Amino acid sequence: MNKQFAKVKTELPGPKAKALLERRLDIVPQGVGYGVPTFVESAKGALLHDVDGNQFIDFAGAIGTINVGHSHDTVVSALHDQIDKYIHTGFNVMMYDPYIELAEKIAALAPGHFKKKVMFLNSGAEAVENAVKIARKYTNRQAIVSFTGGFHGRTLMGMSLTGKVRPYKYEYGPFAPETYRAPFPYKYRRPESMSEEEYTEYMLKQVENFFISEVDPSLVAAFIMEPVQGESGFIVPDKAFVKGVYELCKQHGILFIADEIQTGFGRTGKYFAMEHYGVEPDLIAISKSMAAGLPISGVIGREEVMDKARPGELGGTYCGSPLGCRAGIAVLEVMEEEKLNERAEVIGEKVMKKFEEMSDRFDVIGDYRGLGAMCALEFVEDRESKTPNKKITDLVLKEAQERGVIALKAGVFDNVVRLLMPLVITDEQLEEGLNILEESIEAVLVGVES
Numbered sequence: 001m002n003k004q005f006a007k008v009k010t011e012l013p014g015p016k017a018k019a020l021l022e023r024r025l026d027i028v029p030q031g032v033g034y035g036v037p038t039f040v041e042s043a044k045g046a047l048l049h050d051v052d053g054n055q056f057i058d059f060a061g062a063i064g065t066i067n068v069g070h071s072h073d074t075v076v077s078a079l080h081d082q083i084d085k086y087i088h089t090g091f092n093v094m095m096y097d098p099y100i101e102l103a104e105k106i107a108a109l110a111p112g113h114f115k116k117k118v119m120f121l122n123s124g125a126e127a128v129e130n131a132v133k134i135a136r137k138y139t140n141r142q143a144i145v146s147f148t149g150g151f152h153g154r155t156l157m158g159m160s161l162t163g164k165v166r167p168y169k170y171e172y173g174p175f176a177p178e179t180y181r182a183p184f185p186y187k188y189r190r191p192e193s194m195s196e197e198e199y200t201e202y203m204l205k206q207v208e209n210f211f212i213s214e215v216d217p218s219l220v221a222a223f224i225m226e227p228v229q230g231e232s233g234f235i236v237p238d239k240a241f242v243k244g245v246y247e248l249c250k251q252h253g254i255l256f257i258a259d260e261i262q263t264g265f266g267r268t269g270k271y272f273a274m275e276h277y278g279v280e281p282d283l284i285a286i287s288k289s290m291a292a293g294l295p296i297s298g299v300i301g302r303e304e305v306m307d308k309a310r311p312g313e314l315g316g317t318y319c320g321s322p323l324g325c326r327a328g329i330a331v332l333e334v335m336e337e338e339k340l341n342e343r344a345e346v347i348g349e350k351v352m353k354k355f356e357e358m359s360d361r362f363d364v365i366g367d368y369r370g371l372g373a374m375c376a377l378e379f380v381e382d383r384e385s386k387t388p389n390k391k392i393t394d395l396v397l398k399e400a401q402e403r404g405v406i407a408l409k410a411g412v413f414d415n416v417v418r419l420l421m422p423l424v425i426t427d428e429q430l431e432e433g434l435n436i437l438e439e440s441i442e443a444v445l446v447g448v449e450s
Contacts, residue, residue: 005047005429006404006436007055013037014052033167035060035397036406043070046425048406057433059407061420064230064262064374067289067344068334069424075292078330082322089322091120092315098325103298105332106290109271110300112280117306120298120320124261124287125153127297128224130314131283132157134301135222135255138308143220145210145254147184149412151231152224152259161224164231164412182210182245184229185237186412188367188378189386196238204244217252222283227273227371230262233416234376236369242277255282255305261297262374265289266335266423269345269372276371292331296324340423344373347430351375351419354434362441364392376418378411388413392444399440405433 013021017038024034038050046069048056061067068075082098091099103118110116121127132144146152146161153159154168160175162168163184169175183206190199211217223245229235249256258281263273267289274281282305287297298320299306335341348370355368355377366380379396381387393415400407410418417437421430 005055005432006057008402008404009054010052012054012402013039014050014054016051020051035408036401045069045072046422046429055404056401057405057421057425057429057436059405059419059421059433059437061289061422062293063288063408064267064420065288065293067266067340067423068292068331068338069422070293072292072330072334072424074334075327075330078326079294079323082326086322088318090317091320092312096322096325098322098329099320102320102325102328102332105329106286106298106300109332110284111272111275112302114280115303116300117303118298118300119306119314120296120325121287121316122295122318122321123153123297124285125155125158126316126319127261127285127287127299128152128161128259129155129157131224131257131285131299131301132161132222133314134283134299134305134309135257137313138305139221139253139255141219141221142178143180143215144178145180145182145215145220145223147225147229148181149184149186149229149232149235150181150224150226150259151229162231180210180215182207182214182223184235185241186232186235187238188369197240200238200240200244203241207245207248211252217248217254220252220254222255222257223249224257224259224285226259227263227277228268228374230418231410233378233411234370234374234418236371239277242274242279246277246279257281257283257285259285261285261287262420263371265331266340266344267372267374267420269341269348271335271341273371290331291324291327294321294324294327296321296328338424343423347373347421347423347425348375350427350430351434354438358438358441361438362445364389364441364445373419373421373423376410376416379415379417388415390414392448393417395444395448396437396440399444400437403436403440405436405440407437 020039041051042049046058048058107116148163150163152161157176159169160179185203258274264286283301359365367378379389379392381389408418410416
């Protein structure tokens with residue numbers, strides 16, 4: 001297949017990017033990481049153009065932020081219209097209609113046969129922080145339970161709830177008190193003696209035992225769970241596990257918070273990934289793809305839970321900015337008109353079929369998994385030991401970049417390649433990108449073996 005979309009004409013970084021990178025290293029602290037050693041010039045749909053004239057197929061989507069694609073015409077038009085009217089007044093000073101309209105639309109789409117209310121914030125971590133505040137306020141309890149391997153942000157509470165030390169928590173303690181982590185299933189790494197069903201039952205029993213060994217359920221305000229664990233390598237739990245945890249929460253008067261920041265807005269083939277599990281969360285944290293790259297986030301929740309806080313206890317200066325709200329409304333319009341939930345399912349099927357072919361070819365692929373268009377490859381040294389292979393993962397990503405595909409790393413052991421391509425990607429772009437990824441694995445293995 002001739003390459004049509006991925007066009008890398010220079011080394012990475014190219015001459016212009018190299019000059020910018022030198023300036024970046026001089027002024028931006030190294031703690032702010034970067035994945036690709038170049039700088040964007042323009043972006044459209046699923047394609048990125050850098051300052052040196054290189055063109056890349058985007059399989060990263062700004063870490064799952066660009067489900068409707070880069071610079072979608074509908075979103076761009078809405079933003080231009082909004083800028084001409086007003087940029088910001090502060091919703092807690094003088095209110096504006098886009099906030100109300102977006103809240104109404106999101107509440108109508110969110111799972112749960114009950115009255116909901118919605119508030120908006122700036123980032124995913126803020127959404128998590130506020131979901132925790134609301135849960136504590138409503139229950140008058142303090143303890144918050146997350147899961148091993150979960151990721152919930154880089155703020156103090158976000159780090160405290162996150163289940164991976166490096167690079168998120170190392171040397172940044174002490175962390176917030178009254179945060180606990182329950183065990184989360186990782187089917188690929190389950191004991192060989194257990195079937196999937198037995199493993200799910202075992203893990204649910206471990207969560208029940210957690211109430212004995214770690215914290216009494218009467219003290220727990222909420223459990224917070226990602227429907228698919230993102231940073232840990234797209235770990236997809238069984239429906240029985242998610243529903244089992246949800247029922248435990250209901251049994252003990254504990255709120256169930258769904259962290260849909262990476263999974264929401266079509267990524268898994270549903271507006272919200274919890275729809276796959278038949279669960280109606282009490283609170284849902286949202287961000288990333290809800291506004292096509294504009295900084296906005298939110299919390300959706302049961303009316304009686306959301307209304308427990310008094311006026312002035314929630315919010316912030318830039319929370320729910322008019323630009324973010326207008327972009328969010330436009331995103332929902334695009335999702336409906338272009339049937340992006342259905343498109344995510346099609347993309348996922350194509351990716352998983354290709355992953356199956358790759359797995360048949362390459363023994364270093366220990367597992368491939370996903371839900372909708374949230375798909376990942378896990379690399380190992382060999383399939384018998386399942387020893388994580390971080391080195392191969394890094395080399396494959398670098399090789400793919402040099403061939404014109406940008407993808408991301410993930411995993412508890414940093415040995416997973418995850419794909420978060422825009423859902424507007426064409427079949428031709430998707431096929432080319434997947435072929436390049438396969439070629440990259442092949443090239444890396446040849447180099448390692450030689």
